């Protein structure tokens with residue numbers, strides 16, 4: 001058996017293509033969706049992700065402005081600038097690229113973003129709405145990308161045993177809530193989980209989001225499981241690799257995401273979709 005590929009790169013391309021039409025409709029109504037990106041410090045990976053986000057915005061006509069700060073910028077300065085962006089009617093989405101320098105308190109920064117412009121879906125208001133199963137326009141991008149990738153490939157979530165490895169606020173926790181809302185039975189494993197394989201071997205759908213290269217080997221995967229790799233690390237040659245031992249696990253799984261080209265591009269497509277949704281809400285023409 002060789003797994004089918006969950007091709008996030010091509011799905012993301014087609015989503016971005018479709019978004020161009022929604023952006024044109026907005027610009028017809030004299031509203032150009034605009035995303036403000038706050039980039040603090042000199043982390044090369046963050047700089048690359050921000051550049052990729054800007055390029056993707058350009059592809060579908062979303063205006064994007066990058067606000068760059070030195071590593072030693074004060075927390076208050078960032079919060080003041082976010083307040084300014086909250087009040088700016090020409091800005092529809094605001095995101096702060098993570099991680100942040102140690103002296104900056106991430107929850108404090110995120111809570112200063114208007115929930116209506118929180119296109120990362122990290123604000124406690126949006127997190128809370130997701131947790132209680134209320135409709136929310138702004139879901140976190142990586143989990144939303146995973147769910148879209150699975151649904152697009154007709155992988156059923158209702159009643160499935162899903163194991164999520166990693167309990168971060170960005171991926172593991174919101175993804176688990178989204179999966180529960182889809183009717184899946186969800187187990188969340190994390191750093192302190194003992195006997196990880198006992199959990200993973202029961203998974204119909206196994207999702208790993210740890211950034212621990214090669215964590216998931218074929219012995220940990222049930223035959224014909226769906227395997228989604230959200231991890232990104234670099235090996236000694238600087239090549240990007242995921243949490244999953246792709247070459248061996250693909251011989252066991254029914255579906256698998258590659259790294260690169262799986263979940264990563266979907267994260268960016270979902271960010272763009274959230275930005276368009278945030279703008280559409282102003283005109284009450286949301287098609288999401």
Ligand SMILES: Nc1nc2c(c(=O)[nH]1)N[C@@H](CN(C=O)c1ccc(C(=O)N[C@@H](CCC(=O)O)C(=O)O)cc1)CN2
Pocket residue numbers: 048049052095096097098099120141142170232240259260261262263264265266267268
């Ligand atoms: N404010 C946020 N910060 C971070 C988020 C986030 O969703 N919001 N997620 C990650 C980083 N991230 C987006 O910001 C991100 C990571 C990876 C990719 C991606 O397309 N990866 C490619 C490989 C790209 C490369 O490294 O060459 C792939 O997997 O194919 C997109 C976005 C942490 N911070």
